Amino acid sequence: xxxxxxTNKNVMSPSRRRAERTQTMPRxxxxxxxxxxxxxxxxxxxxxxxxxxTQETDxxxxxxxxxxxxxxxGNSVQLCNDAWNSANIxxxxxxxxxxxQAACVARYDSCYFATPSQRWMPSxxxxxxxxxxxxxxxxxxxxxxxxxxxxxHPVWKHSREYTxxxxxxxxxxxxxxxxxxxxxxxxxxxxxxxFGHSSSSRGHWGG
Amino acid sequence: xxxxxxxxRPDLAKIAHAHxxxxxxxxxxxxxxxSRAYRFxxxxxxxxxxxxxxxxxxxxxxxxxxxxxxxxxxxQLAIPPLYWEAxxxxxxCQDPSLYGRMDFVWCGNxxxxxxxxxxxxxxxxxxxxxxxxxxxxxxxxNGTIARDADQYNAIQDKLIARFAELxxxxxxxxxxxxxxxxxxxxxxxxxxxxxxxGLETRFIHIEDIGLGVGGVLTDLAxxxxxxxxxxxxxxxxxxxxxxxxxxxxxxxxxxxxxxGVLSNKGLLPLLWRFFPNHxxxxxxxxxxxxxxxxxxxxxxxxxxxxxxxxxxxxxxxxQRVIDSADGDYGEEPVIYQAFQPLPRxxxxxxxxxxxxxxxEAVGMGIREDNTLITKDTSRFVPHYIAG
Numbered sequence: 001x002x003x004x005x006x007t008n009k010n011v012m013s014p015s016r017r018r019a020e021r022t023q024t025m026p027r028x029x030x031x032x033x034x035x036x037x038x039x040x041x042x043x044x045x046x047x048x049x050x051x052x053x054t055q056e057t058d059x060x061x062x063x064x065x066x067x068x069x070x071x072x073x074g075n076s077v078q079l080c081n082d083a084w085n086s087a088n089i090x091x092x093x094x095x096x097x098x099x100x101q102a103a104c105v106a107r108y109d110s111c112y113f114a115t116p117s118q119r120w121m122p123s124x125x126x127x128x129x130x131x132x133x134x135x136x137x138x139x140x141x142x143x144x145x146x147x148x149x150x151x152x153h154p155v156w157k158h159s160r161e162y163t164x165x166x167x168x169x170x171x172x173x174x175x176x177x178x179x180x181x182x183x184x185x186x187x188x189x190x191x192x193x194x195f196g197h198s199s200s201s202r203g204h205w206g207g
Numbered sequence: 208x209x210x211x212x213x214x215x216r217p218d219l220a221k222i223a224h225a226h227x228x229x230x231x232x233x234x235x236x237x238x239x240x241x242s243r244a245y246r247f248x249x250x251x252x253x254x255x256x257x258x259x260x261x262x263x264x265x266x267x268x269x270x271x272x273x274x275x276x277x278x279x280x281x282x283q284l285a286i287p288p289l290y291w292e293a294x295x296x297x298x299x300c301q302d303p304s305l306y307g308r309m310d311f312v313w314c315g316n317x318x319x320x321x322x323x324x325x326x327x328x329x330x331x332x333x334x335x336x337x338x339x340x341x342x343x344x345x346x347x348x349n350g351t352i353a354r355d356a357d358q359y360n361a362i363q364d365k366l367i368a369r370f371a372e373l374x375x376x377x378x379x380x381x382x383x384x385x386x387x388x389x390x391x392x393x394x395x396x397x398x399x400x401x402x403x404x405g406l407e408t409r410f411i412h413i414e415d416i417g418l419g420v421g422g423v424l425t426d427l428a429x430x431x432x433x434x435x436x437x438x439x440x441x442x443x444x445x446x447x448x449x450x451x452x453x454x455x456x457x458x459x460x461x462x463x464x465x466x467g468v469l470s471n472k473g474l475l476p477l478l479w480r481f482f483p484n485h486x487x488x489x490x491x492x493x494x495x496x497x498x499x500x501x502x503x504x505x506x507x508x509x510x511x512x513x514x515x516x517x518x519x520x521x522x523x524x525x526q527r528v529i530d531s532a533d534g535d536y537g538e539e540p541v542i543y544q545a546f547q548p549l550p551r552x553x554x555x556x557x558x559x560x561x562x563x564x565x566x567e568a569v570g571m572g573i574r575e576d577n578t579l580i581t582k583d584t585s586r587f588v589p590h591y592i593a594g
Contacts (some may be wrong), residue, residue, distance in 0.1 A: 030252065030592060031358040035340050037400040040227030107403060147384075182376050182407065184430035187419030194449030196384055196414035196439070 036096050038107060061128040063155065070129065080135055083152035087127035091154035094120060127157045208251060208313055210552040213244045215353050222345075228338055232390045235557070238586055239334060244352065245557075245573050245590040252359045252571070252592055255319055257489045260561040260568035263321055266485070268566075270341075270477045271298055273467045275343070279470050283493055284473040285511050285540050289527055290445055293454040294464045302463030303373055304565070305436070306332070306366065308572075310581075311487075312551045313546045316530075319487040320561065321478070327441050327470030329586055330389070333396040333564060336362035337530075339589040341553030346591070357592040362570035363400060363563050369565050370404035377433040378407040380426065384439060385412045394438050400592055401436075413439050418449060423457055429447040434459045441467040442512050470508050471543050491544040498543070505529065505546035517584040517593035521546055533579045549579055558585070 064070040070080035086168040092114075095104075095176030099120045129152045212511050216222060219241065223231040230237035232488035247256075274280040275295040278288075286294065288488040308329035311319040340360055346352045370510075381398045397409045409426065417430065424432040435458055437444070444450055445467075453464060468474070475491035479499060482488060490499035500506060503524035529546075539546020549556035555575035562570040576585040 027249070027357075029357060030249070031343065031360045032340060032362075032364045035363050036403070037226060037337065038402045039400050040395055067390045094548075103375045107405075152483055182378065183434075184378070185423075187421055187423050187425055187431050188430050189417035189419050189429055193414050194271075194418050194452075195416050195444060195447045196412070196447045197448070198443035 008057070037094075045178070061130040063128050065127055069126075075129075078128070079131070083127055083129040083134065087124060087154040090152075092121065094154075095119075099101060100169045104128070124154050127152050128155060131162040138198070208550075209246045210243055210557075211246065213241060213346065214349070215242050216342075216345060222259075222341070225343060226338065227392065228333065230392050231338075232486075233389065233583075236584065239338065240575070240586040240588050243553075243588055244346070245294055245588060246352075246594075247359070247590060247592050249357070249592050254569060255313075255560065256269060256561055259311075259319060260563060261566075263324075263487055263565055264566060264568070266478060266482055267324060267469050267474065270474060270481060271465055271508075274468045274477070275299075275482065281468075283476075284468060284471050286442075286467060287445055287470070288456065289451065290464070290467070293456065294467055297457065297464035298380065302382070302465060303458065303462055304466060305461045306372070306414040306565075307462075307466075307563045309561045309563065310331075311554045311561055313550050313557065313559055314547070315550075320489050321475075321487055322489070322547075322558070323348075323472055324469055326466045327421065327562075328438055331560060331572050332361070332362070332393055333504060334504055334564075334587045335560065335570060337358065337396065338513040339572065340586075342589045343591055344555075346589075352591050353593050355440070355593075358590065360570040362564065365564040365567065365569045366397070366400040367404045370406055374436060376404050378409050379461075380411055380412045380432050380435040382407050382411055382416065382435055382437045382439065385414055390438050394436075397436060397438075409534065415435065418447070418452070422452060422455060424449075424452070432458055434461075440512075441470060442513075446463055461493070468511065468590075472511050472513065475544055476542050487530060489545045491542060491549055494541050494543070500545045507544050509544065509547050510534075510539040510541050510542050512536060513540055516580040519580050521579060530579050532578075549581075555586075556581070557582065558590075567594040572580075572588070 062073070064073065064080070064083075067077075067080040067084045070083065071077055095108075097117075097119055099107075101111065101113070101120050103110060104120040108125040111120050112123055113119070114121045134152070211542065219231075223229070223239070228239070231237075237295040237496075243288075257523040266461065274284065275298045279286070280293065281291050281294075304326075307324060307326040308331070309324050310322045312322060313319055319582075340358060340363070343352070343356065343360075347354050347356055370379075379401055379403070381394045383394040384463045392411070402409050405562065411426050411432075415427055417429070419425040419431060424435075426432055437460060441462065441464065444453060453460070462470075473493065475489070475492045476496065478485070479488055479491045493498045498506075505521065505523045508520045508522065512535060512537040513519060515534075516532040518532065518539075519534075520531040521529040523529050549558055551557075552575070555577060556579055558574050558576070558581045560572040560574060561568060562572065571590065573588050573590050574581060574589055576582060
């Protein structure tokens, strides 16, 4: 077999090639650019801990769809307004500031353009008030400051509490549907606890 | 891979609470530990972690394919025969999977070694996918790490994208056991991702799942559960009273039944058998098989279904125990694997958790423990990429 003739090509060294490559190509990014949480956050987890499917109201808060709803339940106008404001502030801090209308609707279903802050915001379906915490807050701070969300937090469509609360408000567990319009099939339950007991003897476990 | 001390954010407790991280301290012990951070080069991450993870995952799928066609393998994996057909069907139908986490020993310049694959119920997801990203953003802003530092972590974006692919008319239920704050947090996080993907979701505790007329599963309002994500091991479902219902395939489960082949330490001898001497594998064999290492070498004994280091025992070349952990898995069949010690950084031993979403290697989470066997006392430590 004839040997291939070596030509005097202008060969670049590997390190030079690498250097040239990194200069012209943008460095590949290995992490997410912007992350957010739709459900989690001190407020949502706070409620879920208290949440129990057999109860109509939270241990640690009461759900209202509006300030009028709140007042009609026998609360002071002051409390209801403070709670509403506080929930709005909490919501504003959780929602990304640069959300487009499309992204907002995709995520939260119902949105409006907040003129003061010039941003798209989900519509508040309601708020949850922890009356004990509110009383404490007023006693401790001497003010009705709405700058903390320690005693109230927002509930919007697609938030965890929304699904639970809308079923509770209808006083019936039979109609648990939310936005999509999908109606789950029903079947009478014969027994429960058929899963989960292999874990009780283990206590804490992980993987 | 280097480790160095970093500044703990003074308002860490407040930040954790604001982002739903209620289990950053477990039983009064720090779990999320940002007093130190690991640093990798991009090349290390791409070549030594991401690429091997993708390759090993494909090899694992090959193992599943062989196992569902060979009853002797299913027997060695100690999977109850009652479920063999359902598992094979789950694989044939390509029931979709969401995620998994491989655990690696870092070996410096040498290839990482696979210790095991948590393909069914991997934990530390929220910390890996979200909280350590948040840490990185703050650390860059604070100057704790370089302003252009990166992180091997596209986990959340990929989870959301995967959920979007798995969207269907029926709502997706999210399930975990009662009385575990950590599990509840993990499942809440996954539900969060699913919601961000536009899915309709519901939550139910595993123990509350009902059996309805017609052999369907129901929620607390008697709605039929058609699709569910579970943070609960497949092998436990198979042992539970309702286990046999899984064979009817009336529900779509994530993770699906075929993952039961992988979330089983029997995977390790099978990988070694089908891909012997692969650079990222440690020799491994079933009890009763020929030892795959020299007589004088150290090895580890692991029960097939052990979790959090339970009943794992490390032996030296003279059959003496170097380390062991208590657990509830003492009566199970075991496998053996060559011993590759975890690297030591300061007072700790370090384990790399490499995340897979769908079939893609997408991120990493690092844990440390005070002992060679990584248990539930391990701490999560953030990492970043620079250089």
